[in-house]
Amino acid sequence: xxxxxxxxxxxxxxxxxVKQQHSLLVRMGLWSDNHAVSGILSFCSLSKQxxxxxxxxxxxxxxxxxxxxxxxxxxxxxxxxxxxxSHMLQQSLIPNTFTFPSLLRACNSYPEAKQLxxxxxxxxxxxxxxxxxxxxxxxxxxxxxxDATRVFSTMPHPNVVSWxxxxxxxxxxxxxxxxxxxxxxxxxxxxxxxxxMIAAFVKTNRFPEAFALFRRMRMEKVPLDSFLAATMLxxxxxxxxxxxxxxxxxxxxxxGIVLDSKLASAIVDxxxxxxxxxxxxxxxxxxxxxxxxxxxxxxxxxxxxxxxKEAIRLFKEMEEEAVLVPDAITFVNLLTACxxxxxxxxxxxxxxxxxxxxxxxxxxEHYGCMVDLFARAGQLEEAKKVIDEMPxxxxxxxxGALLGACRIHGNLELGEELxxxxxxxxxxxxxxxxxLGNIYASCGKxxxxxxxxxxxxxxxxxxxxxxxxxxMEGVVNEFVAGGKDxxxxxxxYAKVYEMLESIRxxxxxxxxxxxxxxxxxxxxxxxxxYHSEKLAIAYGxxxxxxxxxxxxxxxxxxxxxxxxxxxxxxxxxxxDIIIRDTNRFHHFSKGECSCQDYW
DNA sequence: CTAGGGTTAG
Numbered sequence: 001x002x003x004x005x006x007x008x009x010x011x012x013x014x015x016x017x018v019k020q021q022h023s024l025l026v027r028m029g030l031w032s033d034n035h036a037v038s039g040i041l042s043f044c045s046l047s048k049q050x051x052x053x054x055x056x057x058x059x060x061x062x063x064x065x066x067x068x069x070x071x072x073x074x075x076x077x078x079x080x081x082x083x084x085x086s087h088m089l090q091q092s093l094i095p096n097t098f099t100f101p102s103l104l105r106a107c108n109s110y111p112e113a114k115q116l117x118x119x120x121x122x123x124x125x126x127x128x129x130x131x132x133x134x135x136x137x138x139x140x141x142x143x144x145x146x147d148a149t150r151v152f153s154t155m156p157h158p159n160v161v162s163w164x165x166x167x168x169x170x171x172x173x174x175x176x177x178x179x180x181x182x183x184x185x186x187x188x189x190x191x192x193x194x195x196x197m198i199a200a201f202v203k204t205n206r207f208p209e210a211f212a213l214f215r216r217m218r219m220e221k222v223p224l225d226s227f228l229a230a231t232m233l234x235x236x237x238x239x240x241x242x243x244x245x246x247x248x249x250x251x252x253x254x255x256g257i258v259l260d261s262k263l264a265s266a267i268v269d270x271x272x273x274x275x276x277x278x279x280x281x282x283x284x285x286x287x288x289x290x291x292x293x294x295x296x297x298x299x300x301x302x303x304x305x306x307x308x309k310e311a312i313r314l315f316k317e318m319e320e321e322a323v324l325v326p327d328a329i330t331f332v333n334l335l336t337a338c339x340x341x342x343x344x345x346x347x348x349x350x351x352x353x354x355x356x357x358x359x360x361x362x363x364x365e366h367y368g369c370m371v372d373l374f375a376r377a378g379q380l381e382e383a384k385k386v387i388d389e390m391p392x393x394x395x396x397x398x399x400g401a402l403l404g405a406c407r408i409h410g411n412l413e414l415g416e417e418l419x420x421x422x423x424x425x426x427x428x429x430x431x432x433x434x435x436l437g438n439i440y441a442s443c444g445k446x447x448x449x450x451x452x453x454x455x456x457x458x459x460x461x462x463x464x465x466x467x468x469x470x471x472m473e474g475v476v477n478e479f480v481a482g483g484k485d486x487x488x489x490x491x492x493y494a495k496v497y498e499m500l501e502s503i504r505x506x507x508x509x510x511x512x513x514x515x516x517x518x519x520x521x522x523x524x525x526x527x528x529x530y531h532s533e534k535l536a537i538a539y540g541x542x543x544x545x546x547x548x549x550x551x552x553x554x555x556x557x558x559x560x561x562x563x564x565x566x567x568x569x570x571x572x573x574x575x576d577i578i579i580r581d582t583n584r585f586h587h588f589s590k591g592e593c594s595c596q597d598y599w
Numbered sequence: 600c601t602a603g604g605g606t607t608a609g
Contacts, residue, residue, distance in 0.1 A: 042600065071600065101601045133602045164603040195604045230605035237606095265606040293607045300607065332608045365609050397609060 015051050018043050022058070041069055052076050064091075071098045078106035095123050097130060104134040110142040117147075129193070131159050140169030160186070163195040171200030180209075191225050197229045202238070210235045211244075211476075224251055226263045228491065233266040240580060242274040243474045261291030268294055272301025275551050275578040275585060292324055300333040305585045306595055308341025308379030312350075328360055335369035339376055340584055342598050347373040364390075368398045375405030377599070380414060396426035398431035407439050415439040423455075429554070430456065430463045467555045468532035472543050476582045479535040488539070495538035500529060503568035511561040533562045533579060541573060549576040557581045557599075567591050 022040050030036040037058065055076055055222035059065060061462055065073075070088045074081040081103055088095075100120055107113045117135055125131045132155050139148040148169060152162060163186045170179035181187075183197045194217045201210035214232055224232075229252050236245035252259070259267075264287045271280035284290070284298045295318045300312035315334050318324055331354045338347030343358035351370055354360045367390040383402050387394045399422045406415030419436030426432065433456050440448040456463075466481040479486065486492060499506070512526055533554050540550035558566075558581045570577050571591035579586045587594035 038600090046600080068600075075600075098601050105602090132600055159602090161603045166603095168603065192604050197604095199604065225604090227605045232605095234606065260605090262606045267606090269607065291606090296607045298607095327607095329608050336608080363609095368609070395609095414608070512600095 010502045014049055015044070015054065018050075019054075031061065032063050034062065034064065034069060037062065038068055038072070041072050041218070045072050046053060054404035055543050067093050067096050067099065071102065072095070073108065074099070074102040077103070081106040082112065095119065095125070097125060097128050100128075100131040101134045104131075104138045107138050107141075110144060113138045113142060113144075113147075117151075121573065127156055129155070129157060129159055129162070133159075133165055136162060136165045140165065140172065143173055145170070145173075145175075159192060160188060160190050163187075163189075164196050167193065168200070171196070171203070174204070176200050176204050176206065189222075191222055191228055194222055195225075195227045195231055198228070198235075202235045203230055204527060205238070206549070207235055207239050207476075211241075223250070224255070224257065226252075226257050226260060229257060230263050230266040233263075235268045237266075237270045237273045239469055239471075239476050240274050240478055240551060241471050241474075242276065242551060243471055245270040245274055259287065259289060261289045261294055262327070264289055265293040265296065265297045266302065269297040272297060272304065273580065274322070275580060275587075277301055277305050277307070277585075290324075291328065292327055295324065295329075296333055297327045299330060299337065303333050303340055303584075304580075305587070306340045306598075308337045308343045309344065311337030312343075312346060313342075314429065315350075324366060326358060331358075331360060331365040332365050335366060339369055339373040340595075340599075341376055344373055344377050344379070360388050362390075364392055364395060364398060367392075367394070368401055371398055372401040375402045378405070380405060380411055384414065385438060396422050396429065396432070399425070400432060403435055407435050407442070410439075410442060412443050427459060430460060430461050434463060444457060464556065466532040468536040469553045470536040470540050470551065472540070477539060479539070481532045481535075482530045483532075483535070486535075486539070491542060492535055492538050495542050496529060496534055499534070499538055499541065499569060499573075500565070502572050503565060506568060506572060508565060508568045511564055528559075528561050531559060531562050533558060534565065537566065537569060537577060540577075541569075541575070544575075546573070549578060551578045551580075553580045555582065558585055560584060563593065563597075563599075567593055 025031055025033070025036055025040070030366045030588070041055055041058055042363050044058065045052055055073075058537065059073055062069065067088070070084060070093065072275070073084050077084065085103055092123065100116065104116055107116065113135070120126060120131045120135065120580070122129070132151055135151050136148045139151065152158060152166060155162060167179045170176070170182065177514070178198065179200055183193065186193060191484055193456065194213070198213050198217075199211050201207070201213065229248050232248050233245055236248065249270070252263070252267070253258075257263070268280050271277070271283065280301050281298065284294065287294065299311050302314065311334055315326070315330070318326060318330070324565050332349065334350055335347055336342070338350065347370065351362070351366065354366070355362060367386055370386045371383045374380070374386065375500050380402070383405065387398060387402065399418050403415060403418045403422055406418060416439065419432060419439065422432045423436065433452050436450040437449050440452065467480045468480075470477050477486065484489065533552055536552045537550060540552070544550065560578055563586065566577050566579065566586070566588045568591065570588035577588040579588070584595065584599065
C-alpha cells in the first residue's frame, strides 16, 4: 500500500473523521510521514470545518516537516507566518513557488515586504508570476507605487492578474485616472479587470464613466458575473437608474448567476433606493441566502420610506431567525427608521436594547441617530443632552442634525451656537452657512445674514448646486438648479411655467422662506421656480403619459417650496411623484406626501 | 495547496 492513498481527508466532512484517519496513521506507524499527514493538516488548517488548534498540535509532533507543510501553516496562521518561515529556513528547507504568495499576504510592514522581495530572488523565484504578482499587491498595499511598477516592468510575462492588481492598487489610493490609463493599455482583459475599473469609478462617484465603461464591456460581449452585477447595481442605486437596475437583476435571473448574500443585498438596496419598496420586500422574502447585510438593507429601506413600524417588525423577525446577529449597522438603520417616523419612545428603547441586550458599543452614528430622533420631534433640549453626554466629541454631522432642526423649530440661540461650531468643524461645507443664514433671516437679523454671506465669500465657499436626476427611457437626465444645458431646456422651462400656473389656481403660494439661500447667487428671476427638482418633474411630465409615476433623485434635501409644489402637482396632473433626497423618500400622491410633512 | 474584483450606515 502506498502512503498516497492516505492523503484523503479533503473528502472528510468533519474533524471527527479526520481524527479517526489520524489515529489510523499513528497505529500504522505513519505518524511522522510528511506525505501521509499533509491531507490531514490541510483539512484542519484550511477547511471551514477544520480546527486550527489541532493543526498546530499536529504540526509540532512532526520531526521533519517539509516545505509543503510549512506552506500550509503559513496560510492557516498569517500572523505567525514570518516566525514559522524563519524556523523553516533554520531547518535548511528551500521555499518553493507556493511559499511566497501566502507569506507576502501576511506582511505587516513595508520593510518586511522588501526583505521578502530579496528572498524571492535569492531562492531563484524572480521569474515566478505568482510570487511577483503578490509582491506587486503588497507594495501597493503599502502605497509604494515605485516598487510595484518596478516589479511589474521587470516581469518577463505579466498576465491579466498583474495588470488588474496594478489597476485596483492605483484606484485604491484614489489615483483613478492613472488606473484608467493602465486599464486601457491592457493587452487582454477579463471580467475581473472590467469590474475593478468600473468599481473604481463607482466608488469615486464617477457614474457616467462607470456606465460608459460598462457599455463598452457589453459591446465586447464580456458576460456579467456576480461581482459585476453587484458593482453595477450599486451604480444604479446611486443614480437611481431603476430601468438599468432592473435589467441587471433580470440578467442575473436569466443567466442563473448565483445569488450570494452580497449580490442579494445589492438587489434589495437597488429596489429600495429606487423607490420600489414593495418589489424589494417581495424579493427579499423570496431569497434563500439572506446575510445580515440583506436584512440591514431592507430595514434601511423601510427607514428611508418612513415606515418605522415595518422596520421594527422586520427587526423582530430577524431576531427570531436566531442564526443572525444584528450588527451596528442594523441599529443605525433601525434608529433612523424611528427618527424618520417620529417614533421617539421606540428609538429610545432600541438604543438601550442595542447596548444592554446586544452589547454593541454605540458609535458616533448611533448618537447621530438619537440627536436626529429628538431634534426632528422638536425635543431640542433632549437632543442637546445627547450631544453633551456622548463619550466622543460630536462631529459636524451630529451637530448638523440638530442645527437643521433649530431652523425648522425656529430656535435662534441654540442654532446660532451650533451653526458657528459646525462651520468651524467643517468650513468647506456650504450647507451649514446656508442654514445659519436662514436662521438669522427668519428672525430678521439682516446684518448677521450679510456677515455669514461675507464669510462664505472670504473663504471661497460656494453653495453646492442642487442637482436632480430623472431616468427616462434608460437615459439618466441631470438637472442643475437654474441650468439650461439640457437639449430640451426651452420646452422644459415652458413646462415649469405651465406647471406653476396651474397649481397656483388650486392654492399654491410660493414659499419665499427658503429664498434667502438662493440670493447668495444673484439672479433676476425668482430662482425658486427653477430648482432642480422642478426642472426634473417638468421634464418627466413632458416625457411620460398622463398618470405615470415620476421618480426623481436629488443631491440635497428637497426644499420646503418644492415639497409644497410637488404635492400640488401630484394632484393637478394626477400622477405620483417619488422624490428621493439625501435623507429619505417623499411619495407625493393626490396632493399629499408620505412624510406627512414630518422631515 | 498559490495571485486580481462586489453589498449595507454616515
